[in-house]
Amino acid sequence: MSPPSISRLEPSPDDTSAIDQLSDVLIDCVEAGASVSFMWPLPRERARSFWQGVLRSAAAGERIVLVARDADGIIEGTVQVVLAQPDNQPHRGDIAKMLVHRRGRKRGLGAALMTAAERAARDAGKELLVLDTVTGGDAERLYARLGWQRVGEIPAYALWPRGGFCGTTVFYKALGAPAV
Template sequence: MIDQFTIRALAPQEALGQVCALSDVLIDCVEGGASVSFMLPLSRDRADAFWHGVAEGAIAGERILLVAQDRTSGQVVGTVQVILKQPENQPHRADIAKMLVHRRFRKHGIGAALMLAAEAAARKAGKTVLVLDTVTGGDAERLYERVGWTKSGIIPNYALWPQGGFCDTTVFYKLLAAA
């Protein structure tokens, strides 16, 4: 099924043109209960403002924005970011953030493909250590383990679910061979 989708990095200026499509994915994920920094209800304006900021970060060279698109319709069905900008004593590290797949398109290998593409983009950018965090016990935690990430630990009460109430987070890392 993954062959029905294309995974690619958006050109920095192109990211601005995809704000609505990216907001659709984010809103769907939050409405589905994903703890990804936003509370319910997530308005279109808040989602668009977030993605405008991401696009500006891509334009500034601070992050790489990848998308999964349906080959037929061109619809954006998933996304992930590689955050390149790090403190000066961590030039070899990047964070992986906002790995999101629209609920209608899950269970097709898109999340794994996005993660592999993010790793390749990070490697190409000269990064050798990747870090991310995710809700403990969720589908994403199992995905990260399947694609070879190492669990570092769990932080209790790290964030809130979109509807309220605390959730724990699991921190993962992955070491990459130098490009």
Template sequence: MCGHVTVHALSPDEARAQVGALSAVLIDCVEGGASVSFMAPLTQERADAFWQGVAESVAAGERILLVARDESDGSVVGTVQVVLRQPENQPHRADISKMLVHRRARRKGVGAALMRAAEDAARRAGKSVLVLDTVTGGDAERLYDRLGWMRVGVIPNYALWPQGGLCDTTVYHKQLPGA
């Protein structure tokens, strides 16, 4: 059971130390059917390699990695990334990537807390335009709508579900005031 959560950015060393915990969240999401770039079954080795790469990107200053921790037991129950590195003509933009919430922590405000923290982190990094994409019709789409993200459109047959079969994706953007 998930209690209150705290959200904070990980340093490169913390990101490296949390690879296993982050992999557990990613594997749970893929097993639950989330289309988040990986096909099922997602092995621990593939998940760990992904997060090790993310940790190196954090160390290079290319992204911010945020985690949500369950205050009752300290476990990582969610994560999101703010991808800062963009083409030179888009220094004001960031991508929101891999917003993941463990199934045991869903519908408890974890996703909203992660997204608010991501927006704040992007603003502090001087970003004024954020973009993301998500599976059309999923829970995340409703979350982004509630948080004031603007729907750009739907791309049919954009990706595969983890078990196979095509799914559509919805693209969103948000303009950050005060950035």
């Protein structure tokens, strides 16, 4: 098995191929039950609109979008580093929408995406990252394995895509010593 190909997506809200592939990943994850801000069924136009907004934000320098591609260049996973933070938090970034299509799971894509996200955040001058994830899910175990520090759980934080409450667990990771 070859290592996953992780790259920074050049932000273009008009890149219909990337938007369609990212939409496929998002729709697949929501259909599979991932609580990632969307309810099932997720209309394709809703997914496309979401990714167009993400790419506009990336073009404005507010976030970094990383993708994992298969050998044929098809996007199988993605993660975002949200760079835009309040004035009193310029050292911090958020990890958002770490998604891996079911066809790409169990091959190390999630770990590779997270490692690349940490590196991209560090390169962008971030010293602290935070994220939240569904309590008890595979991603929670992945983050702990990658050295993220568990802060705690918030019960009934969000809904599962087909309804019913789920908790979320908050994590952080220090990337370097804060500048004093």
